Amino acid sequence: MEATEHDKRKCPSHLSTGECNKQLLPVKDALDILSGKWKLQIILSLTFGKKRFRQIQREIPGLTPKMLSKELKELEINELAVRHVYDTLPVTIEYELTPYGRTLKPLIAELHKWGTKHRKRIIAGSRKKSG
Amino acid sequence: MEATEHDKRKCPSHLSTGECNKQLLPVKDALDILSGKWKLQIILSLTFGKKRFRQIQREIPGLTPKMLSKELKELEINELAVRHVYDTLPVTIEYELTPYGRTLKPLIAELHKWGTKHRKRIIAGSRKKSG
DNA sequence: TATACCGGTATACAAAAGGAAAGCGATATA
DNA sequence: TATATCGCTTTCCTTTTGTATACCGGTATA
Numbered sequence: 006m007e008a009t010e011h012d013k014r015k016c017p018s019h020l021s022t023g024e025c026n027k028q029l030l031p032v033k034d035a036l037d038i039l040s041g042k043w044k045l046q047i048i049l050s051l052t053f054g055k056k057r058f059r060q061i062q063r064e065i066p067g068l069t070p071k072m073l074s075k076e077l078k079e080l081e082i083n084e085l086a087v088r089h090v091y092d093t094l095p096v097t098i099e100y101e102l103t104p105y106g107r108t109l110k111p112l113i114a115e116l117h118k119w120g121t122k123h124r125k126r127i128i129a130g131s132r133k134k135s136g
Numbered sequence: 137m138e139a140t141e142h143d144k145r146k147c148p149s150h151l152s153t154g155e156c157n158k159q160l161l162p163v164k165d166a167l168d169i170l171s172g173k174w175k176l177q178i179i180l181s182l183t184f185g186k187k188r189f190r191q192i193q194r195e196i197p198g199l200t201p202k203m204l205s206k207e208l209k210e211l212e213i214n215e216l217a218v219r220h221v222y223d224t225l226p227v228t229i230e231y232e233l234t235p236y237g238r239t240l241k242p243l244i245a246e247l248h249k250w251g252t253k254h255r256k257r258i259i260a261g262s263r264k265k266s267g
Numbered sequence: 268t269a270t271a272c273c274g275g276t277a278t279a280c281a282a283a284a285g286g287a288a289a290g291c292g293a294t295a296t297a
Numbered sequence: 298t299a300t301a302t303c304g305c306t307t308t309c310c311t312t313t314t315g316t317a318t319a320c321c322g323g324t325a326t327a
Contacts, residue, residue, distance in 0.1 A: 029176050031251030032244055038254070040171055042315070045160050058274050069316065070275060083258065095324055098274065105257070108250070113163055115246045119239070120162030123169070126236070127214065173285070189304050200286065205305060226294055229304065 035112065038083055043068055043076050048102070048109065051086060055099040085109065166243065169214055174199055174207050179240065182217060182233040189229060216240065 039045060046065050050056060058077075062068055077100060080086035085106035091097040170176060177196050181187060189208075193199050208231060211217035216237035222228040 025180060026177065028248070029180065031255050032170075032176060032247045033251070034254055035247040035251035036167065036170055036176075039163075039167055045163060045167075046157065049156060049160060059272080067316090069318095071277090071317090072315070074275060075315095083254070084261065095273065095322095108253075112246055112250045115243055116163045116166040117159070119243045120164070120166035122239075123165055123214070124162050130215065190302080198286090200288095201305060202287090202307085203285070206285095226292095226303065 038079075038085070039109075039113070039116075041076060041079075043072055044079075045113075047073070047076055047080070048085070048106070048113075051100060051102040051106070052110075055089070055101045057097070057099055061100070080106070169210075169216070170240075170244070170247075172207060172210075174203055175210075176244075178204070178207055178211070179216070179233070179237070179244075182231060182237070183241075186220070186230040186232045189231070192231070211237070 043065065046068075047061060050061050050064050056064075058070075058073065062070060062073055065073075077086065077088070080100075081088055084103055087101050087103055089099045089101060091099070174196065177199075178192060181192050181195050187195075189201075189204065193201060193204055196204075208217065208219070211231075212219055215234055218232050218234055220230045220232060222230070
């Protein structure tokens with residue numbers, strides 16, 4: 006009843022392969038937004054308040070201005086962060102998480118939850134393998 | 137009271153920068169497991185039952201054996217999938233999601249939820265920008 | 268004048284991810 | 298003998314991602 010006789014079975018009968026993949030698009034979107042070497046750290050940095058460019062850079066060792074610039078732009082495009090320009094002399098610029106950006110919080114919390122369990126499991130597993 | 141006078145503020149006072157980054161490691165783990173061009177599709181394919189190598193490949197247009205092989209290995213290492221070798225002639229091989237692999241479901245659902253809202257928001261936004 | 272900070276950009280390069288195509292040993296089919 | 302299927306691996310190549318470094322115009326500070 007559960008062996009190898011399901012050669013044609015793929016998706017639930019009401020979904021074509023194409024529809025299945027379509028379901029994955031939003032998942033990929035969410036994943037893309039969080040992916041990239043510095044995104045999470047930058048988002049985390051901004052959850053603690055408005056920050057200036059150099060300030061973020063100083064907080065995150067190894068982060069180059071090019072990368073920071075690029076990632077901040079992506080956050081802006083996705084409306085997760087805003088760039089404020091203050092009319093001082095010289096101009097002061099600050100980046101801030103938007104309320105929308107803060108809606109990522111529960112999602113990141115879920116990732117953290119699963120990731121924490123996974124760390125325990127895999128580390129425990131590798132200990133066992135040689136014991 | 138919320139302008140530029142918080143130059144030293146970074147993390148909550150009880151967390152050092154190092155501790156903050158440590159909190160991000162499990163999040164990155166979870167992200168890494170789901171990242172990669174074909175992972176989600178492969179996982180999805182396996183949620184509908186055991187599958188043989190070529191079978192998965194046929195279901196996912198564009199997926200090369202090299203990539204499939206690589207991604208399946210990663211799933212195995214993380215104990216999200218198992219590789220069964222049946223003693224037939226020639227040997228038959230099947231891949232299956234583990235119960236542990238199925239624990240990804242709620243996480244993927246969360247990603248889907250957020251991603252769906254985000255799609256709507258960004259698509260609506262880009263319509264507005266030229267209207 | 269020289270130095271440093273600000274908010275970045277530009278250029279060149281290296282590393283990682285992914286794609287295209289061929290091939291391998293085995294079995295089956297004609 | 299020639300062809301095809303299975304479960305992959307290998308090699309070479311392109312694209313994407315990230316790094317290193319220098320630089321820009323502007324202001325401030327010595």
